[in-house]
Amino acid sequence: MGVEGIGASVVRKEDKRFITGKGRYVDDIKLQGMTHAHFIRSPHAHAKVKGIDSSAALKMPGVVAVLTGQEIVDDKVGNLICGWAITSKDGSPMKMGAWPAMAPETVRFVGQAVAVVIAESKNLARDAAEAVVVNYEELPAVADVHAAIKSGAPQLHPEAPGNQVYDWVIGDEGATDAAFAKAANVVKLDVTNNRLAPNAMEPRAAIADYDAAEEHFTLYTTSQNPHVARLVLSAFYNIAPEHKLRVIAPDVGGGFGSKIFIYPEEMVALWASKKVGRPVKWTGDRTEAFLTDAHGRDHVTHAEMAFDANNKITGLKVKTYANFGAYMSLFSSSVPTYLYATLLSGQYNIPAIHAEVVGVYTNTTPVDAYRGAGRPEASYLIERLMETAARQLKVDPAALRRTNFITQFPHQTPVIMAYDTGDFNASLDAAMKAIDYAGFAGRKAKAKADGKLRGIGVSCYIEACGIAPSKAVGSLGAGVGLWESAEVRVNPVGTIEVLTGSHSHGQGHETTFCQLVAERLGVPISQVSIVHGDTDKVQFGMGTYGSRSAAVGLTAILKAMEKMESKAKKIAAHALEASEGDIVIENGEFKVAGTDKAIAFPMVALAAYTAHNLPDGMEPGLKESAFYDPTNFTFPAGTYICELEVDPGTGKTSFVNFVAADDFGRLINPMIVEGQVHGGLVQGIGQALLEHAIYDASGQPVTASFMDYAMPRADDVPSFNLSHTTTLCPGNPLGIKGCGEAGAIGASAAVINAITDAIGKNNLEMPATPDRVWRTIHAA
Amino acid sequence: MYQTVYHRASSVDEAVALFSKSSEAKFLAGGQTLLPVMKQRLASPSDVIDLGKIKELQGVELSGDVLTIKAGTTYFDIMQNADVKKAIPAIAYLTSVLGDPAVRYRGTIGGSIANNDPAADFPAALLALGATVKTNKRSITADDFFQGMFTTALEDGELITAVSFPVPAKAGYEKMRHPASRFALTGVFVAQTKSGEIRVAATGASQSGVMRVPAIEAALKANWSPSAIDGVSISASNLLADIHGTAEYRANLIKVMAQRAVAAAR
């Protein structure tokens, strides 16, 4: 490892511009003649739009246009799509209602846009929006899954009777029933996985710029995957063919999944820009973010686990109701199915699993992938079940897990996934040691003497990352392949540009990706730049989500590097009059092994471009590209243990210690990995203790600002004690598994297991607010 | 934000005169309540009269047994002030757990009590300490000043100039922070005056804003100790209930916070 190579905690290159306020986000961009959009949004959870009167608004100063849902439908802009087809157990395809970019007839959640005002300034647009009169006829609404599936419930879409999108199953029902019939013990649990608002620091924004002469659109947008945005806008929404549409995702301030999707606002901005003949900018505010960014989670589950007399798990049955909100967002259908139920085996040998998932429409904001996407729900369920089982079977929770760990790899679970490698005992051992698990009983007794209830909670998570092998996801209904692309361009003076289809919106790619180049060539990372986020600059790519950018994106860069190096070696061998096989790369030089003959990398690059002295038949230039499609998912796994105290007077939780032992395979930049784990853990703790996007029974959001929606703050979370127990991923040449989501996947169960241990009552839903914990302590 | 006219007053008289000349004016102190409300277009004052540069509204004075805090003094300045820490450390503590650093640097005692949010901290301190609110027109006792959620005895255009607190024998404050906003989910201020009177005020709990808690006052009168409150029962009726706390939970918090405030009282 060089000072800037793989494994070095290099300080992030991009932070200089972020920390000094020089980042360039969508809202920082100002175009000549730019207009501003303000959306008129439904205040009702469910209503018919009977009429829109914009006559008064159109007369107001600075108003350029007021455009409505009917007009966007008339102009044949496509409805929003859901990109993963799920088939119900009866063989029928999922049942989807249409989602137009602005509602022409019916609104189905509070915040859904019905019209947009385009004006000379943001404030003028907002003023005019207040003068637009929308006549609604309110309809009965339903916000909760249980209420939505009752007969007689308000119906959202005629296409989906009973508000049911699908009823999907996985696993072997007969084998699972047989396991339960023979079980020595059965453990049952009901859990709710609370709905979350993603709350990236930067709200969503878009600027659309139509060039009538070229019939060409440029879209600046807050996207995690600009190429996918362009593909969908072009192929499904009829905005423009791909070569007439450039999508730029500049600096993006966090996504957590919520910026994967193509939203109505971007579509409307593009369409409106052509209609008004000027650039159109929209920047969402925080309230709009709460109302319209795709939410996360929102499951209600009943699960049962069967054990034999030796406390070995013999079967698992799960039934989950997933709340999709009012419309099916881009990847929503896959989240509670292939990203959730395929992980229900956890870290355990479970011979038989059967899961059923019912997807349900409600009059709420659409729900889609949010950091972890399906895997936190699976991990939370399994780890709550294991803890419940340990309590019921009266065995130590860590020991029960050990009894059931998978120890042989590869391991085929009964729910599709084939785990390639791992060492679950190693991470459990490391975490138990770090927290002094053995000494806990003594600490609990001491806390009790001080009037505090102390608890410890274990969570052994596993996730499927490195999303994803294209063939595998294609066979499961995905509408796209999930490979990644890269191009390595060596300039004539030897500096290097790496073009990646991944997108960095906080992950630090501009540093880690350079480290691979530094590792291989021995050049300083200052000589390398990472280019991403612009469909005109970068070849087609799939973007960043699902902890994929190192495992898939960086592997694509490696493949391109190998091709480039191979050509560079030929050039060097020719120049040094040596044979290609003898050339080695060291410290920025191409050397003849075992001699002092060497040529510096910039000279090789220059030779490639001057082309005066290249081997016969060789093309000039030094630029190579690669597409990499993984052969399997990767399986990061680990153990989180948390120790905390509950104040019995207030129900308030305070952390004593939180340890994480993760297996992410190879780490490129341990400092950045640590940051990713910290952020993930805080989100997991936020879900466990604080965050909850709540609707009342009529579908009105109750938590649409930070005064009501509790985001975790620094003083809500402990200092983390992190460690790594590494097994290299055999699926990719760098041995990387991914680290972006682990914290959010594993943390919640550790916290709830610890609180329920502290208070001696097992049933406690998230978020475990002080009020809820206090009521649980004092419940009869 | 809607359009508004901004004025910067340099004296109390000027501020009051500007107010009376405008159609729908608002005084602006720290802006921590007024500005968010304006940004959300929930308030549309014709004129905003900034009090921030009025010297006579700044500062703290300790004279004998009376601590006077001028209306425009920020929470941060109150928290740091040596006289406050010496005379009524419970007030210094209260400001240290009020909101977050940004709110503490900008927000003022005058703005807080004029606004009288049912979950604000200062109203509990004023009520428990038997403070007096000074305005450009008169003096109002805390008992008369707070008149229910977001309602005070202030007349239209009346400007708070200062609050004076009799220095107590002992006082303490404890608060359960609202998980999202950091206001008081419930906070209790307990005080024992130099003449031996016991006054206890709870904020964040009641549907009618800050309130005295006679049952706890009686228990503490008999025995000034946390355990004296063990047997007190607080009714949940008329208490606030929302997603962060049921009425029963708040009833419990009144007791628990009172006990902790007594334990912390100095």
Ligand SMILES: Cc1cc2nc3c(=O)[nH]c(=O)nc-3n(C[C@H](O)[C@H](O)[C@H](O)COP(=O)(O)OP(=O)(O)OC[C@H]3O[C@@H](n4cnc5c(N)ncnc54)[C@H](O)[C@@H]3O)c2cc1C
């Ligand atoms: C995130 C956040 C967290 C908060 N947390 C807390 C908390 O934990 N505890 C708490 O108590 N408060 C909290 N607050 C509210 C904060 O204390 C405000 O500062 C306070 O409510 C208003 O004070 P201000 O000086 O900012 O007044 P402004 O917002 O400027 O004014 C508020 C109102 O008072 C009027 N006013 C101001 N000064 C005078 C005066 N001298 N005479 C007459 N009328 C006047 C104004 O006209 C206006 O109507 C929080 C606020 C925020 C934004």
